[in-house]
Amino acid sequence: MVVRQQERTELDDREVDRIFQALADSTRRDVVVRVLGDSERGQSVSSLASHYAMSFAAVQRHVAVLERAGLVRKERRGREQIVRGDVTTVRAAARLLAEYEELWRGRVTRMEQILAEPEGDDS
Known part of the structure; x- marks a missing residue:
């Protein structure tokens, strides 16, 4: 039985x-x-490390930070550790950023409205 994770x-x-x-x-x-x-095949940590001018261990530490954040998942395939992106977490972060953007757009719109109002007469 396949259970889809909500x-x-x-x-x-x-x-x-x-x-x-x-x-x-x-x-x-x-x-x-x-x-x-x-994301279908993933990439091994070794393959990822080949793209950077840093040690394999440094790349492993970067991957570990991403894994703790839920942005990637690692799995063992024989002697290799395969890294895959976690789209669910990326989407959740994107939704959060969209909420912040909506909040700030609303504030900018309100500031524009205030600035467009005619100045009150102080006499």
Whole structure:
């Protein structure tokens, strides 16, 4: 029997902190892009490491940060660790950013309305 996991719509504060701290680093953002682009097969940590001028261990640490944030999943395939992107977490973060954007667009619209109002007569 196949059970579809319901997509989460809300993140708690700790999850949001972990996601955006993980995405604050350009190497980690690049890893996410690479594994999301190849989400069916995933990429081995070794393959990912070949793209960066850093040690294999450093890339492993970046992947671990992404994994703790829920942005990627690792699985063992023989001797390799295969990394896949977690689209559900990325979508939840995108929804959160969309909410922030909507909030700020509303504030900008309100400021524009206030600035467009004729000045009151002080006499």
